[in-house]
Amino acid sequence: MIRSIFKMMWKRKKSVRMMLLEMFVSFILLFALSTVILKTLGNRLIPLGYDYRNVWTLTLNTGISPDDNAQMSNDSIENIETARLLEKEVKSITGVIAIAGNVYNIPYNDIYRTDLKYEGKTCYNVTYSATDVRYPEVMQIKMQEGRWFDEGDFGSKETPIVINGSLKKALFGEGQALNEVIQSGLYKVVGVVEYFKNRGDFSENTPHFFIMMKPGELPWQLLIRSTPGSGEAFRSELLGRTSAIAKDWTLTAGRLSDFRKRTIRIDWMPVIVISIISTFLIINILLGLMGLVWYNVSRRKSEIGLRKSVGAPTGKIKMQLIGEMLTLATLGIIPGLIIAIQFPLLGAFNIKPGIFLSGMLAATALIYLFVILSTILPTTIISRIQPAEALYEE
Amino acid sequence: MITLSNLGKIYTTDEIETVALSDINLEIGKSEFVSIMGPSGCGKSTLLNMIGLLDTPTSGTVLIENQLIRDWKSNELAAFRNMNLGFIFQSFHLISDLPVLDNVELPLFYRKGITVSERKRLTLEAIEKVGLSSRAKHYPSQLSGGQKQRVAIARAIVGKPQILLADEPTGNLDSNMGNEIMEILHDLNRNDKTTLVMVTHDERLAKKTNRIIHLFDGIQVN
Numbered sequence: 360m361i362r363s364i365f366k367m368m369w370k371r372k373k374s375v376r377m378m379l380l381e382m383f384v385s386f387i388l389l390f391a392l393s394t395v396i397l398k399t400l401g402n403r404l405i406p407l408g409y410d411y412r413n414v415w416t417l418t419l420n421t422g423i424s425p426d427d428n429a430q431m432s433n434d435s436i437e438n439i440e441t442a443r444l445l446e447k448e449v450k451s452i453t454g455v456i457a458i459a460g461n462v463y464n465i466p467y468n469d470i471y472r473t474d475l476k477y478e479g480k481t482c483y484n485v486t487y488s489a490t491d492v493r494y495p496e497v498m499q500i501k502m503q504e505g506r507w508f509d510e511g512d513f514g515s516k517e518t519p520i521v522i523n524g525s526l527k528k529a530l531f532g533e534g535q536a537l538n539e540v541i542q543s544g545l546y547k548v549v550g551v552v553e554y555f556k557n558r559g560d561f562s563e564n565t566p567h568f569f570i571m572m573k574p575g576e577l578p579w580q581l582l583i584r585s586t587p588g589s590g591e592a593f594r595s596e597l598l599g600r601t602s603a604i605a606k607d608w609t610l611t612a613g614r615l616s617d618f619r620k621r622t623i624r625i626d627w628m629p630v631i632v633i634s635i636i637s638t639f640l641i642i643n644i645l646l647g648l649m650g651l652v653w654y655n656v657s658r659r660k661s662e663i664g665l666r667k668s669v670g671a672p673t674g675k676i677k678m679q680l681i682g683e684m685l686t687l688a689t690l691g692i693i694p695g696l697i698i699a700i701q702f703p704l705l706g707a708f709n710i711k712p713g714i715f716l717s718g719m720l721a722a723t724a725l726i727y728l729f730v731i732l733s734t735i736l737p738t739t740i741i742s743r744i745q746p747a748e749a750l751y752e753e
Numbered sequence: 754m755i756t757l758s759n760l761g762k763i764y765t766t767d768e769i770e771t772v773a774l775s776d777i778n779l780e781i782g783k784s785e786f787v788s789i790m791g792p793s794g795c796g797k798s799t800l801l802n803m804i805g806l807l808d809t810p811t812s813g814t815v816l817i818e819n820q821l822i823r824d825w826k827s828n829e830l831a832a833f834r835n836m837n838l839g840f841i842f843q844s845f846h847l848i849s850d851l852p853v854l855d856n857v858e859l860p861l862f863y864r865k866g867i868t869v870s871e872r873k874r875l876t877l878e879a880i881e882k883v884g885l886s887s888r889a890k891h892y893p894s895q896l897s898g899g900q901k902q903r904v905a906i907a908r909a910i911v912g913k914p915q916i917l918l919a920d921e922p923t924g925n926l927d928s929n930m931g932n933e934i935m936e937i938l939h940d941l942n943r944n945d946k947t948t949l950v951m952v953t954h955d956e957r958l959a960k961k962t963n964r965i966i967h968l969f970d971g972i973q974v975n
Contacts (some may be wrong), residue, residue, distance in 0.1 A: 367851065370849075370850035438765070661846060665846045668807055668840050669908070670863040672827075672828040672832070672863070673827055674828075746811075747802040747807040748808075
């Protein structure tokens, strides 16, 4: 049967060109969609590295932008004293478990980036946060190696940093990271946390590091761990009591869980957009396929009648027609696979080869499924036709 | 060999009933060459379809080779046709995308328990019998009308059926080619003892057969 199908396909190569193109385009589209979805879902399986639940942020805006080159004024003794009083006030609010100061990125925020160098290697676009000794308690971070920075590090020649596993791999490979000095003697690695996905759940464990805040540095945010269930009443109390102390500052309270929701929406947006476009295209393709199958089988009604007259059972006719469509799909998929295989070979988009391969597999399986779905109804109807009716219909 | 008893066929469309065949009683013996004649629309092809089990009668029975064909399932009918009947059509009904070899092989493709080498042997034998060995790899579009009909005959006889049913086999051919085709059919009847039932408009051809059955408005008139 397969030999016969290939012979017929080859003879009909001109008339099936359009269908082959349709299969090829469908494959590429489904491959892209499957790869994006698999990558995004695969990232979800990587541990987050911290606990975002019940963590509040209180953003302290003194009204002086760091861009105004007014860092000195921002870190003035008055401001530092106000921040100290604020922390004291926050601690006294019922339900507050722990507080830490933070500068630059907080979780679900990756604006601040830098390049880090170590022995000729450069890791680009590394996100970073400056924070204090209390951060692990607030964010529930577990050390993999070494320690978090502490008061004993004040006055060290190199600024102590804690790096995540991804940054360790990028700079040190399988080698030792602890006590290594990077960035031309600026930073010294004192600890490693295996996972810290600064961008959130659906991102990769991209390189990230924590610098110890300088003594007397004004935090941009206070990160506050509260008891479970703290809601709007907590927010009101937090803002009410802190605004009474920092009267000239603009204070904003937010929850990491809300930032997380927003980030997830942003992360899934491309997937949703591609899915919507793909759904429309796939519906079109399905309808197109069905139309082509209908046309194909109607045009070949007399051939089907002939096959029945010479003794073809209904099942074999169905198999023949479905087999032809699957062969056609295979011929359309092959050039798609040749293109798709280039992505893992070239290491494109920093996506693991396994994800690309799974994407190819998923796209192939979906194409075959669509072909079978769109073929099964027309072939069932046509294969049940009386041979006399099919033979004598012109 | 073939017995039709009180055979009738009524086509119903949009509440209009058209009687195609009415009360046909017919016996065709083994190795007989019978032709069916009558004006257009009198039910000749319908009768041939009933004998060939390509359509189901509204009333009456068909008995072939002592087997009463009644309430058979589609696949049972297909298997019976495959083993016992061969068809030749006016418009050849060749699959244009397959070469002669594959067109002829088609009935064997659906036969159970036959090896590939046996299939090949029977196919080449049938092609040789109709004198088309040199054209085995040609496609139907590369053949003349007479050659196409010879391919159709080869396809009809490849499975060595006992009964051949031909629906105006020379209808699309000029007289020379028609004569060639008739010669082959007579050979099959004479030498292989194949039973032949042929629908024709051509009285000259019909007269060369053993018996002529005349139909008029779905009724057997002789």
